[in-house]
Ligand SMILES: NC(=O)C1=CN([C@@H]2O[C@H](COP(=O)(O)OP(=O)(O)OC[C@H]3O[C@@H](n4cnc5c(N)ncnc54)[C@H](OP(=O)(O)O)[C@@H]3O)[C@@H](O)[C@H]2O)C=CC1
């Protein structure tokens with residue numbers, strides 16, 4: 038429950054909020070909380086201490102010093118490190134404090150809290166479902182009341198209310214099951230596109246094949262992911278067991294659909310894809326309006342080549358996501374409460390392909406009869422399988438190596454792609470907010 042203004046004013050005057058890990062998300066939280074009038078302290082690794090001298094909140098040398106004075110401690114460190122960091126600082130936590138974390142997959146975080154925090158401490162965790170450069174207004178923010186009194190939960194919720202996000206209340210198990218789909222598989226698809234382009238040694242904005250609105254969305258999102266830190270994507274996929282199963286299904290769907298295309302098994306391909314369409318989109322109301330269309334996305338191109346007619350494309354990456362949702366019994370609309378901007382865009386372009394009259398038939402025809410995309414599709418299948426193996430091995434080193442190689446390949450275009458991607462995301466989020474009648478996010 039969000040408390041009244043006067044109750045919040047009392048909390049602001051009496052409680053200290055501590056943030057351990059002042060990276061992208063920790064810094065966003067610390068700055069926003071202190072701007073809202075909360076008493077905030079934080080730390081990063083000791084060797085980074087000097088870097089934070091200009092911040093408007095108190096910066097301490099380490100997590101012991103933050104823990105011993107904070108009434109609410111939020112861990113905002115890499116998923117790979119969370120258990121180690123909690124183990125280190127948990128014994129210094131102030132008596133009666135509340136502890137939470139920002140890790141994208143909650144299983145490891147909650148286990149670490151249960152194992153290392155003294156029993157008398159409350160646990161309320163959270164997860165902002167967006168990156169650090171997206172306006173927090175109206176974005177989903179998951180709150181997990183794992184082991185806590187109402188007073189502890191109210192403190193956390195009242196603090197987070199300054200972000201103006203949309204609060205979603207889940208258990209940690211529900212959170213992990215849903216975000217495996219809305220985050221891990223979404224990332225797997227865009228990561229695979231990047232590796233496929235890299236392995237084909239092509240920049241898609243230089244090739245006339247990749248022109249058009251849907252292609253712009255694929256390119257901008259893929260490069261946006263490769264502009265980020267690898268550990269964010271590695272952590273949320275590797276630590277989430279549901280993600281392993283779902284990413285494997287995505288790789289299998291890619292393989293099986295591509296196999297049907299190259300064997301020219303048109304009837305079987307159409308039967309399978311239309312059954313998946315029915316399972317995923319069959320229950321949409323008749324007056325459902327599409328979130329995205331090709332024209333809207335047309336303007337967000339990195340290409341200098343003017344668009345010229347329609348290019349044949351099998352859209353294997355989009356056929357495979359619907360097939361894998363159908364095989365796993367997932368209806369993505371049920372997961373919209375935990376949707377990230379990237380998931381909404383992925384669902385938006387998929388919905389556009391599947392629900393615009395005639396488009397799906399056309400792309401299945403292209404997949405079966407045109408060979409111009411075969412090499413790209415083959416590379417895409419290989420990339421999807423590679424990501425699935427890396428995630429199931431649980432090897433952060435291997436993940437980093439694969440990610441960074443492709444990141445370097447795209448490096449010359451990352452700055453411009455981020456600029457265009459930000460504009461594209463801003464337009465799409467405004468459209469989401471207008472449709473839902475919620476608050477419209479400002480520029481960020
Ligand atoms: N980026 C995103 O879009 C989102 C990320 N998340 C999650 O939030 C968490 C943080 O992510 P993000 O901010 O992006 O990552 P960052 O790498 O930017 O931040 C993590 C910070 O924690 C620091 N750190 C590591 N160990 C310690 C320690 N012992 N004491 C203090 N600080 C430490 C890191 O230092 P160093 O770099 O030197 O290791 C780094 O500065 C992750 O679990 C991520 O999954 C959640 C939502 C969105």
Ligand SMILES: O=C(O)C(=O)Cc1ccc(O)cc1
Pocket residue numbers: 140141165166167168220269273377378379380
């Ligand atoms: O929108 C996305 O999927 C992102 O890539 C940003 C992101 C990364 C990690 C999270 O836990 C939440 C959001």
